[in-house]
Amino acid sequence: MKPIEKRMSEELSDDLFEVVGREGQASEQIDRPQLSSFKDSWMRLSKNKGALISLVVLAVVFLLAIFGPYMNEYKYYETDYAAAYQPPGEEHWLGTDKFGRDQWTRIWEGTRISLFIAILAALLDLFIGVTYGAVSALIGGKTDNMMQRVIEILVGIPNLIIIILLIMLMKPGILTITIAMVITGWVNMARLMRAQIFKLKEQEFVLAARSLGAGNKRLIVHHLIPNTIGIIVINMMFTIPSAIFTEAFLSFIGLGLQEPTASLGVLINDGFQGMRNHFYLLLYPAIVIVAIMVSFNILADGMRDALDPRMRK
């Protein structure tokens, strides 16, 4: 130790040993870049390759669902018996079906309708579920008890039966299918929301807001909703693919949309019937539905990780 010390004292000049004190607020400074929770979540999402690819796939599917049907001169209901069962080629990019309708146009028209139904159903779920769950949790006590029993009854009825009954009562169509799915679908969202609000209600920042005199409205808008938004969005992301699947399933078993309206389920049903000779009729709608389902699920998974504050380092 001695020789080291000696060498050091030669190197160190006297003026280095002045008392200069601490540098003002230096230690209070935050060095890390400013990070809003949105930026933070985005950063973590962008590290997830699967989620990014899914995002791109979904963007492409959405764009094609919007613009695809206008990219050639055919209409989805336009029949041309002379050109029935044409394989994919120059004239018809993805071929034609048994009535000679252009498959490209029908696929994107069908995707559009399927997505529309799914998003509408998810939004309705969200609206009813969030309101119901939030009211139930915030009022609490007997009201909460009653409201939860209603949910339990709804869960107890198999939803396929409700859907079949409803479609028998009403005309099959976009609205009927949507209503049929929403009637039992909102329950999950309501339960999720109730659990979240119950947890948040006892948090100290909510107590702090109450002790500052914040009313219920302010509590909901400023404190409860912003802190549940992540979970709401994620739940919606999982609802959409399952709604698409339900719609396709109903159309496939003949309870869904009717010809000539196209939806992914209708197209797959058509393609399935001609599968042996005209496989392309089944292949392309199937690719689209698989792409949508898988992408939504992977993206939702990625978002769950990205939005969860516990994953933050």
Added chain:
Amino acid sequence: MKEVRFVDALLEVNNLSVSFSTYAGKVQAVRGVNLFLKKGETLAIVGESGSGKSVTSKTIMNLLPKRSAQIEEGEILFEGKDLTKYSEKQMDKIRGSEISMIFQDPMTALNPTMTIGKQIAESILSHEKTSKKEAMQKAIALVKLVGIPNAEGRVNQYPHQFSGGMRQRVVIAIALACNPKVLIADEPTTALDVTIQAQILDLMKVIQQKMGTSIIIITHDLGVVANMADRVAVMYAGKIVETGKVDEIFYNPQHPYTWGLLGSMPNMETRGELVAIPGTPPDMLHPPKGDPFAERNEQALKIDFLREPPMFKLTETHFAATWLLHGKAPVVERPVKMQKGHLQTRKLQNANELQVRQLEPLVQIKNLKKYFSVGKNEVLKAVDNISIDIMRGETLGLVGESGCGKSTLGRTLMKLYEATDGEVFYRQELVHGKKKASQMKDFNRKVQMIFQDPYASLNPRKTVSDIIAEGIDIHGLAKTKEERRQKVYHLLEVVGLNRSHASRYPHEFSGGQRQRIGIARALAVEPEFIIADEPISALDVSIQAQVVNLMKKLQKEHDLTYLFIAHDLSMVKHISDRVGVMYLGNMVELASSDDLYNDPLHPYTQALLSAVPVPDPMREKSRNRIVLKGELPSPSTPPSGCRFRTRCPYALDSCAKEVPLWRELKKNHWAACHILK
């Protein structure tokens, strides 16, 4: 530098560096730590949170998350073998049988679905070849050893049937199951109440004597260190800045950080400002070059910012890394001197100086009761029949163990809970009952609250400026956006933060900074009365001093009245004019803080005071404790008569029959006890 200093070291850590990879880069949690542990001794590692003390201990046990943590360099020698080179399988043999660990939270350290006997026996069976029956016999012996009564019966119970203190005993029993040579205790008593803490520390000492175990105790509580340790290592920013025998560290500290730590801990006699360490610990993502403490050191030398100080040797056992020990360094005075024996029990001459100011009462509480119904026929009497006045401009401290109803009392005063019975008057006006919205708004402006958990008390989705301005928005205190912004900036400066913090989110701040943001939020509505519900118990010692100093300063400037709820008796004594002691929903004693600490009347107060560890090894090792028997009874089925009688060393038969009266025994000194005349 490496010398063969410790021939008889059982465990030796050499030049250990550990880093974590995060999104922003590598966080260097431990940077070149050297430690050793001899047989049968107790080494305490102290430091603030984030100083790397827990990471060091987890590295020894090889318990770090494999994905993000990485040992950069260094070796851990246990009986001469390097543990860093061991495989997971080899480590399994060491963990539990040679080195075992006690964790901070006894609530999560046990498996809730297994009886405690099985859990203890399991750790015996996994390391020793014995029959199940023998292991169970051994488990019963261990349960007896850690002082749990009725061991044969209790081994068949599940963890939820034990209280916090008892669970920590079970955790210790599991750790001791295979007779380990080294016991690492990571904040073993932080989650416990003082009276229980005293029991557990005593137990650890007894076990060490019986079994000759070496103990590494990691803590931020210098009182615990003074009580337990033979040697101390002070850690800061991933480095050991000073190490030595416990007397050397407490009576002859050399590093400015050690000075700060010792100074920021109030003892029963400190007055005025505490010596807080300004600022916050450095972000280990970019560890400062030079002395990491320089940024917070009022007397930093120029060289501290440029060069890292080497370890200077003071005695055979005492080392410190500070340039102040260099030959050319100027003589720098320690801010507050603490000499040997300075903390002897001596009565204060000026005990009467700070008498209760006989001003008008701001809050009057009359026979207040708050019951919660739990289950069908069970009523939890959280606050039962409390009558006190809080005077204008005073600080009333409220102490008691967890579950005694002190937080409930605070929240009921704020009308966050409706009272079950009794009245609270604020400026002669009734607080509870139906009120108009405008009256409620007025009340909410005058009475504010500071919360315990700096992590849960700020909305994570809002910016700091929106959080602080919440009260301003609710009560419309700012007419323009510019005025609102100016008010927020002003409040940030009042609590010692700066403008650039306004647009950031809570998760970017440290605990102490967040707590100051919480204070700024409460101040925004210019309140008269602030209820501080354990505002410092989640903070580091040096940061506690910052917050307490800030609160004292604000009280002077804004003429505030405080109700200060805490379980840290020395801090309460430091900040309060009068102190009330609660036990199981009752107030048992109330007096001016000097009277209460110098002449406690109620047996519970006496026991509480004697259980507080004092940061003075001489006194800590010589004094006699009144160790309370048993645990806090359940508040839903409190004992009849005097509620404290089940744990009271002086309990008489009459204590079970009658509820003691709340009487003024001396001038301004109230207590409720049968044996006091």
